[in-house]
Amino acid sequence: MKTDTIAAVATGLTDSGIGVIRISGEDSFQVIQKIFRKKNGSGVKLDRSHTVQYGFIYDGEQKLDEVLVLVMKGPHSYTGEDTVEIDCHGGVLMMRRILETVLHSGARAAEPGEFTKRAFLNGRIDLSQAEAVIDVINAKNEYALKSSVAQLGGSISRKIKNLREDILYEIAYIESALDDPEHISLDGYGNILKGRISVMIEKIRKMLDSADYGRIVSEGVRTVIVGKPNVGKSSLMNMLLGEDRAIVTEIAGTTRDTLEEQVRFGDISLNVIDTAGIHDTEDAVEKIGVSRAKDALNKADLVLYVADASSSLDDDDREIMKMLRGRRAVVLLNKSDLEIKTDIDTLKKESDLEGQRIILISAKEETGFDTLKATVKEMFYNEKIDFNDEIMITNLRHKEALNDSLKSLQMVMQSIENGFPEDFYSIDLMDAYTSLGNIIGEAVEDDVVNEIFRRFCTGK
């Protein structure tokens, strides 16, 4: 049996008073140690089982919620495994945030009925109970299917189906050419596929964005400023704040070394996060290191990358720009008031910032700010209108599956760029196809073979 660690919201995702998130499996305690701290900064005490401990859940440095944590050592728990329950404040958004953090810290999302199944397998419940459990598993599967269909009914479900069809077509094309190389040629196919895959990637990104949208609306756009020392990050921050000083606030409850400043751009508010403290960022890259910068980037909805227009790009710049790949980012070429050594064209040429927005600014002269504002509004406001046509991806498992398919498609792009042979593309395409199938409850079966025969004329 699998003995990995699973987690789920145990109370149902509704806006109730208290929500319980349950984690079970070998690594449960490691997971909670990563994300829980008491008021005095210490972690969970594990010396005794069945204890209730008071403290806070953190996502990295960000405090999420005040919680009670219940620690139960196996085999004396419901599942018979090491188990942790987090009692948090109800509210769908908060429960999802905490679950997401748990999932990022080493657990995977539980299947319907999986806790009960484990309880049964570990001998915690008897056969008559188990038979009831089997009914529950079935019912839950039915329910999951129905609810996912209901939830996805409408445009997203259609979009996923269309995407799968597109992917399947490509797999079948490659496979038929491999099976029948004398009848079907793959010459020049890599480039064609690249174009098609980037369209698919874009579509999946949009769906993923919709998953984050709810949070963006209620909490603001998580924004991170990155750049080398002395490129003018602090000046930019001051410029942003200067626009509307009245609503600059230090969000209460955050730790002293993390500042989150809120800037309002019309309907949208930006939570500008600076992990190292706003007045001490000049040597941020060196100080927090590439890994911390990456970490901050990973959690951001928007990255503002500041580069110095008055000096040439160096390896550090390129390193940072690599990290921007595939993220929503705006590149700000600062110090445009000085003699320009790096202009927009050079930047485009020297980097791989396909599709990223680049703006020339001067924090000193306070120019370019309106363009930035308009750009950010466009990035989020336009997409907001998109979201209104669609039902949001709210299910975390769906989001995970979307993320998996995105990764697989990116691997395909990588294989094409590295000049790998075509049969490798279909391996990752198949993974993407399967991940998407998990969302709408469709298994793979013999799709590829059927598609080959349907679409392509092969054989003697």
Next chain:
Amino acid sequence: MAVLEESYDIVVVGAGHAGCEAALACARLGLETILFTISVDSIALMPCNPNIGGSSKGHLVRELDALGGEMGKNIDKTFIQSRMLNESKGPAVHSLRAQADKQEYSRQMRKTLENTDHLTIRQAEVSEIVTENICADYENSDSFVCNQKITGVKTVSGAVYHAKAVVLATGTYLRARCIFGDVSNYTGPNGLQAANHLTDSLIAHGIEMFRFKTGTPARVDRRSLDFSKMEEQPGDPEITPFSFSTDPDSIQKEQVSCWLTYTNEKTHEIIRQNFDRSPLFSGVIEGTGPRYCPSIEDKVVKFPDKERHQIFVEPEGLYTNEMYLSGMSSSLPEDVQHAMYKTVPGLEHVKIVRNAYAIEYDCINSIQLRPTLEFKKIEGLFSGGQFNGSSGYEEAAVQGFMAGVNAAMKVLGRAPYVLDRSQAYIGVLIDDLVTKENHEPYRMMTSRAEYRLLLRQDNADLRLRSIGHDIGLVSDEEYERTLRKEKKIEDEIFRLEHTMVGTDSVVQNFLEEHRSTPLKSGISLAELVKRPELNYFMLSDIDGERPDLEKNVTEQVDINIKYDGYIRRQKQQVEQFKKLEKRKLNTNFDYRQIKGLRLEAAQKLNQYHPESIGQASRISGVSPADISVLLVYFEKTKNSEQ
């Protein structure tokens, strides 16, 4: 009435590609084996295409050879052209294909059979299987079931051959009917006598039969063709043998060419005008044909937008002027065939030697078989080849081999051999046949193999030699050769991983020359092999201590290092897959007794009686939720037994 009566360990019915492998495997394992054929002159006949191998089929031949089969050796002796297909693609889909001299192929196989100890060849039509009944209780259930056990076969003349196991490999001969236009002949391929009695006996023993159909194009006189209007398709300059036992140097020889031409709008027009005269469309043919090898009329209907279809003109052998028109199989009437072939460039004056025809035949619903290819309901009865609903010489041969081996294991009281989907294409083929609903002749395809990056034709010996040796069909000497090769590969990979090169000018110049990023610091040679623009062979320039190794070793070194990332990912997938595969199920279990299992799933599981949870999960109609239920149930009963 007195009848002839004889006893053997094993009876094999049919001497096509499946039957030959089955009989050879059994006899070589020391069992007294009798091989029945309708015509001794037609042993290992190639009634359709004149080649062995091709995409994924080449893999099957290689695997068969690694296990100790004969097909690879036989084609190495008799090929007249050889090509490695897909060489520009990844190593997993490289595929060897050889044109055979058909008559020579058949003759060589017959020679091998005739010179194998313990093997008797008999020309006769087997008309009945003979069984006895064995009854038993269903485990954990009040149901009561009777199973049959094979005791031998009877021929049309009434002769009885007692046997401990029987392998059926009747190919396309059961109640065979050949059709073109409104002509239908009740014969097997090439006008050979059909076997019209055995089907009734099988049905009487409770075996479910299907009727399948396949087809073959016309054979034409080489002298009537104009090759100047076709493209020449020569063989590879360096010939790769099929068999791991064949010395590559020993088979380099002069080859004959194939030729490529195309159909055109005129061809399609003639076909369209005569649709109504095709037995396929008029309903005369009832059997289900394959989708992958459609007749030319099928192609024209299904792909109306395609302006032309490729036709490969292939020699049937060195002994004859007959040429095979690959891509133009048909069952249209004779006059239409003449008219349509003559529209093809180079075929304007074509003289047809044999008409194209479709053939219908009886085969079984293969889900009645265990993964060992033994009938679930009749102990000791095994089957292989087109009789099982597959198509193709190679698919037939590997099944015949596995059926023969497992029949032999049964008689010898040894454990059966089942290859799983992660071990071999053979495993994929047989698992598909016994687990999935199959309504057309089944052809192997690379896309059917989930782990194809591991199941390459180049490493079939590394994957399967030890199993062949274990079975007893690979000699110690052959096996040790594979072990030595394995060791050399390991050593060389280790050396490359531990040989560092620095940033000296030789290295940097080399990298620059190959447009590869220069080094900032030292790096292992293995890391350099992984770079897309480099490979193992190129690195010899900067690898001073490279030992002198055979091509079949260096090729493995390059592939294993270069595709390491993907290979590792597939290995992880295989581990996941094996978890469920290892959980064996009782094949006498009544699934209706599991409460909570959906009725449809219980019925399907009772119909298939899968051997493992893994196999159960691949049955259509059994959902992941059903599998959870099974896991829970069996885990619980296991716990309560302890």
